[in-house]
Amino acid sequence: MPYVNIKxxxxxxxxxxxxxxxxxQGVTELLRRxxxxxxxxxxxxxxxxxxxxxxxxxxxxxxxxxxxx
Numbered sequence: 001m002p003y004v005n006i007k008x009x010x011x012x013x014x015x016x017x018x019x020x021x022x023x024x025q026g027v028t029e030l031l032r033r034x035x036x037x038x039x040x041x042x043x044x045x046x047x048x049x050x051x052x053x054x055x056x057x058x059x060x061x062x063x064x065x066x067x068x069x
Contacts, residue, residue, distance in 0.1 A: 001041040002031050009061050010048035020046050 004027050008015060015023065024044045031037040051061035059067075 001043065002035070002037050003043045004031070004045070006044065006046045007049055008046065009051050009054050011051050014048050015046075 006023060006027070023046060027044050028039045028042045031042050032039050051065065054061045056064060
């Protein structure tokens with residue numbers, strides 16, 4: 001049973017429900033096509049991480065966005 005965990009930043013740039021559904025369907029289909037995995041037993045979880053809790057290059061995503069990065 002494949003388990004895929006997708007982590008994205010939350011807030012105003014978070015994916016909407018339709019985008020999440022597309023990600024879940026797409027990852028499930030990719031595992032079926034590439035690895036022959038059964039879609040009925042494929043689990044996909046999308047976690048939204050607050051931008052204060054996600055860091056890149058020593059700064060939180062919140063800080064980086066304030067800087068226009």
